Amino acid sequence: MLVVVGGHTRNIGKTSVVAGLIGALRDLNWTAIKITQYGHGACSNDGEPCECAVADTEHPYAISEETKASHTDSGRFLAAGAKRSFWVRTAAGQLGHALTELTRIIERSENTIVESNSILQFFKPDLFLAVLDFASTDFKKTSLLYLDRADAAVVIHKEGGEQPLWEGVSPRLWVSKKRFTVLPPQYVTEAMAEFVKGKLNSSTMPSGAWSAGASVIEEDWK
Numbered sequence: 001m002l003v004v005v006g007g008h009t010r011n012i013g014k015t016s017v018v019a020g021l022i023g024a025l026r027d028l029n030w031t032a033i034k035i036t037q038y039g040h041g042a043c044s045n046d047g048e049p050c051e052c053a054v055a056d057t058e059h060p061y062a063i064s065e066e067t068k069a070s071h072t073d074s075g076r077f078l079a080a081g082a083k084r085s086f087w088v089r090t091a092a093g094q095l096g097h098a099l100t101e102l103t104r105i106i107e108r109s110e111n112t113i114v115e116s117n118s119i120l121q122f123f124k125p126d127l128f129l130a131v132l133d134f135a136s137t138d139f140k141k142t143s144l145l146y147l148d149r150a151d152a153a154v155v156i157h158k159e160g161g162e163q164p165l166w167e168g169v170s171p172r173l174w175v176s177k178k179r180f181t182v183l184p185p186q187y188v189t190e191a192m193a194e195f196v197k198g199k200l201n202s203s204t205m206p207s208g209a210w211s212a213g214a215s216v217i218e219e220d221w222k
């Protein structure tokens with residue numbers, strides 16, 4: 001089964017939500033995947049090359065498997081209890097180049113959890129959680145493409161963040177969603193973990209049925 005965790009901007013707690021779910025539901029034998037897109041301001045604020053960039057320009061993506069728990073995002077997934085953890089790096093809008101290898105990893109895994117909305121271009125997950133930080137003013141335009149598809153919203157509670165500060169975002173995209181409010185450093189509640197487990201247990205789709213050939217959309221949710 002496939003679970004996707006996305007969000008409307010960077011640095012709002014998506015990695016912590018993924019790690020929290022892995023730790024709360026270790027019996028699901030997770031394979032965790034972190035997708036990073038770089039370029040066009042998606043990773044580097046000043047437009048300069050970042051450590052995420054693939055050095056070999058002849059290959060537009062790189063996939064590496066984490067081998068030990070560490071403070072890196074993929075390392076944190078192993079520390080939380082994931083059976084395997086991968087880091088996928090690709091230039092913005094170029095995730096399609098990694099699709100064959102990415103699909104192979106997912107199809108060979110019992111349960112997969114992915115941090116990145118960008119995978120929604122190509123897959124229909126069993127569950128999609130949208131992480132929302134009302135106190136953050138940034139809301140990527142491309143985020144609007146997927147918010148209405150979310151099965152539930154994970155709202156990061158911060159002081160002064162009771163109402164969203166976003167501009168140009170219709171409330172209808174999120175007010176009707178099932179919501180789980182979390183208070184950092186706790187990013188996953190018992191009710192949230194039970195919701196995820198229940199959704200996966202009730203899914204009747206055979207492996208691979210969620211795969212969809214969607215058109216390529218340049219995406220900067222990470």
